[in-house]
Amino acid sequence: MPEFAVELRNVSKRFPGPSGEIVTAVNxxxxxxxxxxxxxxxxxxxxxxTTSLRMIAGFELPTAGEIYIHDRPMGHTPPYKRPVNTVFQxxxxxxxxxxxxxxxxxLEMKGVEPKEIQRRSSEALEMxxxxxxxxxxxxQLSGGQQQxxxxxxxxxxxxxxxxxxxxxxxxxxxxxxxxxxxxKRLQRxxxxxxxxxxxxxxxxxxxxxxxxxxxxxNVLQMGAASEIYEKPNCRFVADFIGETNFLEGAVKAxxxxxxxxELAGGLLCRATADEGSQVVSGQKVTVTMRPEKxxxxxxxxxDNVYDGRVEEVVYIGTDTHYTVVLAGDQRxxxxxxxDDPLSRPLAAIGDAVKVYCDEVSARVLTE
Amino acid sequence: MTKRRSPWLLAxxxxxxxxxxxxxxxxxxxxxxxxxxxxxxxGVVNQGDCGPFYWFCQLGRNRExxxxxxxxxxVAATSTVASTVIGTMAALxxxxxKFPGKAYSEISLYIPIVIPEIVMGVGLLVLYSALFxxxxxxxxxxxxxxxxxxxxxxxxxxxxFSVPFVALVVRARLQGFDKAVEEAAMDLYANEWTTFWRVxxxxxxxxxxxxxxxxxxxxxxxxxxTFFTTGPGGTTLPIYVYGLLRRVTTPELNxxxxxxxxxxxxxxxxxxxxxxxxEAH
Numbered sequence: 001m002p003e004f005a006v007e008l009r010n011v012s013k014r015f016p017g018p019s020g021e022i023v024t025a026v027n028x029x030x031x032x033x034x035x036x037x038x039x040x041x042x043x044x045x046x047x048x049x050t051t052s053l054r055m056i057a058g059f060e061l062p063t064a065g066e067i068y069i070h071d072r073p074m075g076h077t078p079p080y081k082r083p084v085n086t087v088f089q090x091x092x093x094x095x096x097x098x099x100x101x102x103x104x105x106x107l108e109m110k111g112v113e114p115k116e117i118q119r120r121s122s123e124a125l126e127m128x129x130x131x132x133x134x135x136x137x138x139x140q141l142s143g144g145q146q147q148x149x150x151x152x153x154x155x156x157x158x159x160x161x162x163x164x165x166x167x168x169x170x171x172x173x174x175x176x177x178x179x180x181x182x183x184k185r186l187q188r189x190x191x192x193x194x195x196x197x198x199x200x201x202x203x204x205x206x207x208x209x210x211x212x213x214x215x216x217x218n219v220l221q222m223g224a225a226s227e228i229y230e231k232p233n234c235r236f237v238a239d240f241i242g243e244t245n246f247l248e249g250a251v252k253a254x255x256x257x258x259x260x261x262e263l264a265g266g267l268l269c270r271a272t273a274d275e276g277s278q279v280v281s282g283q284k285v286t287v288t289m290r291p292e293k294x295x296x297x298x299x300x301x302x303d304n305v306y307d308g309r310v311e312e313v314v315y316i317g318t319d320t321h322y323t324v325v326l327a328g329d330q331r332x333x334x335x336x337x338x339d340d341p342l343s344r345p346l347a348a349i350g351d352a353v354k355v356y357c358d359e360v361s362a363r364v365l366t367e
Numbered sequence: 368m369t370k371r372r373s374p375w376l377l378a379x380x381x382x383x384x385x386x387x388x389x390x391x392x393x394x395x396x397x398x399x400x401x402x403x404x405x406x407x408x409x410g411v412v413n414q415g416d417c418g419p420f421y422w423f424c425q426l427g428r429n430r431e432x433x434x435x436x437x438x439x440x441x442v443a444a445t446s447t448v449a450s451t452v453i454g455t456m457a458a459l460x461x462x463x464x465k466f467p468g469k470a471y472s473e474i475s476l477y478i479p480i481v482i483p484e485i486v487m488g489v490g491l492l493v494l495y496s497a498l499f500x501x502x503x504x505x506x507x508x509x510x511x512x513x514x515x516x517x518x519x520x521x522x523x524x525x526x527x528f529s530v531p532f533v534a535l536v537v538r539a540r541l542q543g544f545d546k547a548v549e550e551a552a553m554d555l556y557a558n559e560w561t562t563f564w565r566v567x568x569x570x571x572x573x574x575x576x577x578x579x580x581x582x583x584x585x586x587x588x589x590x591x592x593t594f595f596t597t598g599p600g601g602t603t604l605p606i607y608v609y610g611l612l613r614r615v616t617t618p619e620l621n622x623x624x625x626x627x628x629x630x631x632x633x634x635x636x637x638x639x640x641x642x643x644x645x646e647a648h
Binding site for chain 2: 057058059078079080081084085086088089090092093094095096105106109110153154157
């Protein structure tokens, strides 16, 4: 078995926009999706994630580059000849067919005999917990149920890759959380490569083995969910995934991956640069620090300690968010867990505090 | 609280209904008249084997009329099938694709609906004469081989004015059509052809059906366009009736009209039912 289920090599998609200009939806994207993994393409709307998915499915053809599915170049192969199946955003169930006919459609087109279709369809419906729904019509089902039918309709064909185009977008929050876990469970059970498109970073982090963060047609970073969160490689990724602080500064000294950054207001910051990233003295950089990695309570060997004044305190249940103003009018958001039995705040507005931060938690971003 | 309806409103409504339906009722009643001149109702006819349906039976013995009825049905059937196919394809193309001159072709498609039918009739007549004249001279056709006005030109004309109506009705149906279901079918190994027959057509079928029924009724009672484009062997019922009227009216004519009304009524009801089903989806 080839290592990669899907491979995009230098794939671009351009098409004429509404006023005749050329819009680049996907710009020279290269990505490798490993066999059997849950892979997400994450980005704001218009970043090219859906277009990329549609190109893998065959609904759009790349303007340049090539897409491989298990090492086979797809070229102009039409959708109905590709070994992939899609779960659509609004499910796209056939309204004139029963659930059973919907699920069996792919097998019927493949020429599987009726008895076998029936057996496998009911098996697939069982897998998505809709056993016995064969005779119903799509419109008689709730959104969540329709979603599961769409899943069964795709999975029943045992595709080499399952493509999911924001399939949870139309569901309410609670159902969404349920379906996220359900999808994850299904993926583990069937062992099929899932390529999942979403604009919801939390969803992507929850479900994926690996994530590709996209913006304006480019893949900015690709890696494990934790890697993307802990070691963002650029400001966009750091900002898009979760919450973070940005401090502007200039490189003062550098030894290996340890970088000393002089922040605005003359503060010094010991920070970590990415492996392989080139930082030179004097270079302008941004330092990003996740609020939950910062603390108002001191700990042994904290690399950076800043004096500041509390500007705002927001209690959100599990945590409390403090906004601290540092020298040079820079602000840091600090997130402290409310593990005190009485959830007493660590500081009040106007209090002078110290903010602690480790070197590994301060990441140097060059772009 | 129930709303009290004004008696005036009821009276006006009743008048409108009388105005609309009295002629039809009179027409049907006179189909059973025993007077041949059919000016005054002189009691229900009871003659021959058919009793009160004497005039209806007489119709069947009228060769010209039977031929005209057959022509009408042939024209209606062929033009309905052709215009439904073409109109549906036009609607799909306009819905789906962007192409240069799309706005223009969309407008031009609906022009036949708004222009006076007599203009359409004269236009078609001029077109046929010029075209046939050109072809006949170029290929030296003569005698029976000559292209001339007749049943064929009537069918072509009916297709021409029915296509826009079908396209309009089918497009209305396509408005809510989710293109993703076609992609879903293609994703599930159905090629374009199978996708059309298994997914697209079944979903838009109620629209196609009401378009077809509309085309059928339009063709069935068309007079003006037919009048201009018909020729020997192409007499349809409306043309035949017009010819009869210029001579003398007998209850035969009323019998004919009665049958006609029943047919149109049934077709319209079917069209309504198809429309309902389409909304229910």
